[in-house]
Amino acid sequence: MENKDLVNQELLQTMTHYNPKSGKFRWRRGYGQNASYKNKKASEKFGYVGTSGKWIVGMMGVKFLVGHLAWLYVTGEWPKKNIVFKNGDRTDMRFDNLEDKYPGKGKVKKKGNVSPGISFYDGRWHVRKYLGGKRIHVGAFHTVELAEKCLAQFTEKYKERIREEAQAKLRKKVNVSQVEEFDFLE
Numbered sequence: 001m002e003n004k005d006l007v008n009q010e011l012l013q014t015m016t017h018y019n020p021k022s023g024k025f026r027w028r029r030g031y032g033q034n035a036s037y038k039n040k041k042a043s044e045k046f047g048y049v050g051t052s053g054k055w056i057v058g059m060m061g062v063k064f065l066v067g068h069l070a071w072l073y074v075t076g077e078w079p080k081k082n083i084v085f086k087n088g089d090r091t092d093m094r095f096d097n098l099e100d101k102y103p104g105k106g107k108v109k110k111k112g113n114v115s116p117g118i119s120f121y122d123g124r125w126h127v128r129k130y131l132g133g134k135r136i137h138v139g140a141f142h143t144v145e146l147a148e149k150c151l152a153q154f155t156e157k158y159k160e161r162i163r164e165e166a167q168a169k170l171r172k173k174v175n176v177s178q179v180e181e182f183d184f185l186e
Contacts, residue, residue, distance in 0.1 A: 004078045006059075006060050006062060007060070007069075007072070008072075009072055009073065009077075012069060012072055012073050013073060014028070015028060015059070016028060016046070016073070018069075018070055018073045018074070018093075020070070020073075020095035020096075021094065021095075023070070023094035023095070023097070024093070025066060025070070025093065027046060046066070049091055053090045053091070054066075054090050055067065055090065055091050057069065065083065066093055067079075067083035067090070067098055068083055070083075070093045070095060070098060071098060074095050079100045080100060081100050081101050082100070082101055083098055083099070083100060085097055085099075085122075086098075086099055088122035088123035088124070114144055114147075114148070115151055117129045117151055118151060120144075124140040124141060124142060125141045125142070125144050125146070125147035126139070126140045126147070127139050127141070127147050127150050127154065129151070129154060130165075131158060131161065131162065131165070132161075132165070133165075138150055138151070138154050
């Protein structure tokens with residue numbers, strides 16, 4: 001049984017109240033995740049914001065994304081794809097802000113001809129590069145021009161280290177006795 005099979009629109013509307021215009025969810029009297037049904041207060045805090053920035057709530061011993069519950073509450077169906085927040089705020093549950101899209105198709109966008117290491121996500125251009133075997137988030141910017149400038153500065157600052165890591169990576173793949181120097185990286 002999938003988690004989605006546990007909750008349908010009727011049960012959700014019995015246990016909670018959702019205002020599509022304000023995006024506010026609340027428990028109805030007697031329902032919730034942490035107290036017995038008899039003494040549960042109406043309007044008790046509905047879920048929490050997780051470390052990923054997504055609003056999560058526990059119902060019937062299972063964690064659900066609140067955006068998915070909002071979609072179910074209004075449409076009567078679970079989202080077929082993935083809930084994307086039009087304004088990029090994962091805690092803004094107004095129904096007008098929710099969109100059912102394929103994962104990655106609206107959430108992470110590549111626009112135009114941008115450099116590798118730059119992606120569009122949650123309404124901003126993010127610069128990410130690998131350094132020392134770890135992925136580093138260099139920054140987030142409102143324009144692609146600023147992101148490109150940041151990427152250029154980061155690459156310039158760490159170009160020697162990036163070059164050394166690329167050479168080390170190639171040495172692992174190629175027999176070092178066959179190749180003396182990697183001129184193409186200089």
